[in-house]
Amino acid sequence: MRVLALDYGSARCGCALSDPTGTLATPIEAVQRPATRRGFARLTDLVRDRGVEHIVVGLPLSLSGADSAQTKEARAFAARLADAVRVPVDLYDERFTTAIAQRAAGDRTSEDSRAAAVLLEDWLARHAHAGPEDGS
Numbered sequence: 062m063r064v065l066a067l068d069y070g071s072a073r074c075g076c077a078l079s080d081p082t083g084t085l086a087t088p089i090e091a092v093q094r095p096a097t098r099r100g101f102a103r104l105t106d107l108v109r110d111r112g113v114e115h116i117v118v119g120l121p122l123s124l125s126g127a128d129s130a131q132t133k134e135a136r137a138f139a140a141r142l143a144d145a146v147r148v149p150v151d152l153y154d155e156r157f158t159t160a161i162a163q164r165a166a167g168d169r170t171s172e173d174s175r176a177a178a179v180l181l182e183d184w185l186a187r188h189a190h191a192g193p194e195d196g197s
């Protein structure tokens with residue numbers, strides 16, 4: 062299953078895509094201003110053009126696990142995206158993904174897309190071990 066992970070930010074949305082087996086996560090080009098008409102269209106085109114079957118949007122919870130203004134914005138963006146595409150859209154805790162991505166700063170992809178790849182790797186690992194008894 063091909064999964065797209067998004068590290069949403071109003072200025073830039075980091076993107077990472079899994080391989081068709083749902084095993085590897087690769088950062089891809091970030092989308093600028095994803096909430097605008099043009100940016101949102103780029104995301105929906107990406108879903109269609111890459112055969113995405115599932116979307117994971119990073120949920121920026123505070124360290125205590127509480128919602129913040131950013132969290133509310135990410136939830137609203139994920140809901141808008143879910144209305145626009147025909148694939149499931151999940152929210153997934155993204156705490157610490159940016160810090161981990163900063164440590165891998167050697168490659169040419171944006172920090173936002175590296176953070177999306179970290180998010181996707183974690184999501185894929187958790188869902189690879191989930192079985193029917195886990196409700197997955």
